[in-house]
Amino acid sequence: MHPNDPALRSFITVDPASDFPIQNLPYGVFSTSGTSPRVGVAIGDAVLDLAAIEAEGLLDLGGAKGIFAQPSINAFMALGPKVWSATRERISTLLRHDHAELRDNAALRQRALLPRKDVTLHLPLTVAGFTDFYSSKEHATNVGVMFRGKDNALQPNWLHMPIGYNGRASTVVVSGTKVRRPRGQLKPPSVDVPSFGPCKRLDFELEMGVVVGQSSTMGDMLTEAQAEESIFGFVLLNDWSARDIQQWEYVPLGPFLAKGFATTISPWIVTREALEPFRVQGPAQDPAPLPYLQQRGANNYDMQLDVDLRTSGTAKPARIASTNFRYMYWSSVQQLVHHASNGCMMSIGDLLGSGTISGPEKEQRGSLLEISWNGSEPFELPDGSKRSFLEDGDSLAIRGWCQGKGYRVGFGECEGTIAAAE
Amino acid sequence: MHPNDPALRSFITVDPASDFPIQNLPYGVFSTSGTSPRVGVAIGDAVLDLAAIEAEGLLDLGGAKGIFAQPSINAFMALGPKVWSATRERISTLLRHDHAELRDNAALRQRALLPRKDVTLHLPLTVAGFTDFYSSKEHATNVGVMFRGKDNALQPNWLHMPIGYNGRASTVVVSGTKVRRPRGQLKPPSVDVPSFGPCKRLDFELEMGVVVGQSSTMGDMLTEAQAEESIFGFVLLNDWSARDIQQWEYVPLGPFLAKGFATTISPWIVTREALEPFRVQGPAQDPAPLPYLQQRGANNYDMQLDVDLRTSGTAKPARIASTNFRYMYWSSVQQLVHHASNGCMMSIGDLLGSGTISGPEKEQRGSLLEISWNGSEPFELPDGSKRSFLEDGDSLAIRGWCQGKGYRVGFGECEGTIAAAE
Numbered sequence A, B: 001m002h003p004n005d006p007a008l009r010s011f012i013t014v015d016p017a018s019d020f021p022i023q024n025l026p027y028g029v030f031s032t033s034g035t036s037p038r039v040g041v042a043i044g045d046a047v048l049d050l051a052a053i054e055a056e057g058l059l060d061l062g063g064a065k066g067i068f069a070q071p072s073i074n075a076f077m078a079l080g081p082k083v084w085s086a087t088r089e090r091i092s093t094l095l096r097h098d099h100a101e102l103r104d105n106a107a108l109r110q111r112a113l114l115p116r117k118d119v120t121l122h123l124p125l126t127v128a129g130f131t132d133f134y135s136s137k138e139h140a141t142n143v144g145v146m147f148r149g150k151d152n153a154l155q156p157n158w159l160h161m162p163i164g165y166n167g168r169a170s171t172v173v174v175s176g177t178k179v180r181r182p183r184g185q186l187k188p189p190s191v192d193v194p195s196f197g198p199c200k201r202l203d204f205e206l207e208m209g210v211v212v213g214q215s216s217t218m219g220d221m222l223t224e225a226q227a228e229e230s231i232f233g234f235v236l237l238n239d240w241s242a243r244d245i246q247q248w249e250y251v252p253l254g255p256f257l258a259k260g261f262a263t264t265i266s267p268w269i270v271t272r273e274a275l276e277p278f279r280v281q282g283p284a285q286d287p288a289p290l291p292y293l294q295q296r297g298a299n300n301y302d303m304q305l306d307v308d309l310r311t312s313g314t315a316k317p318a319r320i321a322s323t324n325f326r327y328m329y330w331s332s333v334q335q336l337v338h339h340a341s342n343g344c345m346m347s348i349g350d351l352l353g354s355g356t357i358s359g360p361e362k363e364q365r366g367s368l369l370e371i372s373w374n375g376s377e378p379f380e381l382p383d384g385s386k387r388s389f390l391e392d393g394d395s396l397a398i399r400g401w402c403q404g405k406g407y408r409v410g411f412g413e414c415e416g417t418i419a420a421a422e
Helices: A050-055 A081-095 A106-112 A137-148 A224-230 A243-249 A272-278 A332-340 B050-055 B081-095 B106-112 B137-148 B224-230 B243-249 B272-278 B332-340
Strands: A027-031 A038-043 A046-049 A113-115 A120-122 A130-133 A164-166 A172-174 A183-186 A195-198 A206-212 A231-238 A263-265 A304-310 A318-324 A351-353 A395-403 A408-419 B027-031 B038-043 B046-049 B113-115 B120-122 B130-133 B164-166 B172-174 B183-186 B195-198 B206-212 B231-238 B263-265 B304-310 B318-324 B351-353 B395-403 B408-419
Touching: A027 A046, A038 A050, A046 A050, A046 A081, A046 A106, A050 A081, A050 A106, A081 A272, A106 A113, A164 A332, A164 B164, A183 A243, A206 A304, A206 A332, A224 A231, A224 A332, A231 A272, A231 A332, A231 A351, A231 A395, A231 A408, A263 A408, A272 A395, A272 A408, A332 A351, B027 B046, B038 B050, B046 B050, B046 B081, B046 B106, B050 B081, B050 B106, B081 B272, B106 B113, B164 B332, B183 B243, B206 B304, B206 B332, B224 B231, B224 B332, B231 B272, B231 B332, B231 B351, B231 B395, B231 B408, B263 B408, B272 B395, B272 B408, B332 B351
Parallel strands: A130 A351, A172 A263, B130 B351, B172 B263
Antiparallel strands: A027 A038, A027 A120, A038 A046, A046 A113, A130 A164, A183 A195, A206 A231, A206 A351, A231 A263, A304 A318, A304 A395, A395 A408, B027 B038, B027 B120, B038 B046, B046 B113, B130 B164, B183 B195, B206 B231, B206 B351, B231 B263, B304 B318, B304 B395, B395 B408
């Protein structure tokens, strides 16, 4: 059976509401007390230690050794799409309810299947480069209306290419890492000279991240098929943003310190293959993209995305946004094709942020900038407090999943709590 | 004697016009036919193979092993400023005319001193992140006058901070690497819809690059002294730019594909220490920078910078620009302090471009955009051809050096030749 077959069952019991059924098998990097970080796969409430499975001789990685006994997925990605596919199929087989190899090896199960609650999750990849796009039409329109008015909401280039910019790779962190409120130069329109201090308009951005698993050749472009094939998987991504720093610094070279202080990703990389059943056609593109950007495939995904905000005073989070990845105007494949169209070499471990994912409805807005309409419409939380932007102690969590028949393929959580500026 | 002492002499004869006297000792990565890339130091017309010197037991690296038998300088940089200093002093001693250890060991000299003309030079560092600044007031003013007129030449933020943006690290290449003309979306103002094709306004940008040799802690700022100490050295840098791609793509998130196709650096990293004697005060900064950006030190350098253009039809290059690094308004130290001011973690191997270095005079303009005044003033070359922007086959070479008494501390060449778009 294909690893995506809805009928597959594991010998490990998986709740239908779990993000990690046997149809998912996302990769992460974990450690337990006193052991080194290594690669594992999430299954139900457990983690399968792939370093242990590899060391047991149960995986055929074409002669490569020690691939999973490393603190990042990059060495595995370097083996290429055929190995990705074969390995996923093999892991699926090893976890099947009707396959004895691991199921009936009590010693190995003891060693290689760890309760997920007992492991520490690390950044799953070594981020080579981080690029952030701006590809939701609803988000770009909301921002445009706010700052330039309805008639000039979208910039002239927006409908012709996936607008993007280079981000900072060194500060990509895994879910659960505290995010310190950045300091920076602030100059609200009401004052004449800037001052330096803690950001007062700290925001999140709900995004997906593409993990690039294959490098390209400097000077060469990528076709749609090549771009598609070089995508290893996806993560949830929160592109934390300091709106006040951004407003003062970004002309004419774009956002810099307003973004580079932290970017949080989910610990689990869901493979492109696991998301195959959830492909959908994206929005119609009008005008038609230039030939190099045209796509034949249905390159969007039907993926539910929720954002919860929990204040330091309360246990219960409030749902502040709920949208879907399918709304993206420019697909991840188009972003990657565009990125390489000038001959830019793509590297194993490149991370491409989708850009804030908003939808057509008000509750589908993927940033506080949009939700509070640039601070002009503060909203109330269950504890009675009001928010326009994030306060110290606030915890922001993104969740995402695709719903199958009787199972869901999900990402777990992408969470960060705001620590006060020092 | 201090390794910067003008009286020092090597047992290797060095021409007074050479970039590589014993007072310099820049680091690079080289290989010879059939051998692996490793770290060396340039001295006169030779390269000292530091992997061989280390293997011979002549260097004390605090217990670290195989530091120079690697294809990048990063492992050495990780050892920190005290080791940088001690190692430079030791190499200086080994190369002195009055020190016998290497001078009188014919077998070692044979093995470890190679004619520079016989080695292949590689990218000297693994570039962790590439950030590009925009810190020459003359350059920013020229560009501003061109596009916004005299009265609004400088953006309101420019005098308050070193404006910068994240660049693309994967396409930083070493001098001598061919640069393929990028393709991209072009939409001159005269047409309504963009087309995709080879860039027609290909430019260079004369810059210096700072090589960061120490990492910082995420969430922390750097003081002026900490920033200073984390600078390992400098390279020449050409930030190739596709002006037409840039003009269409850059609003609102800044330059992206217009820059990321290639950035060329010189093969030799001149250490900060070797440049100490050439420190000068930069231009007065008015208004005074905010306290976090204020500097007490003379953080500019008196460094001559020349740009030569050679067309494919001629042997003799034409000097098209001649300026000095001392004109920079924001110093490299200020750039680094600003970069980390939001808590952004700096990494070993970060490369910071200074931004185009222009000067107050017309012949001191560091880009063709300025030299040809956006194409409105084409200039004539010795072969009778005219140029506004770069043509296929053009070779662009940057050279830079500081003049001491009887010697110069230089960088060699930062060269790239334009290959046609495919």
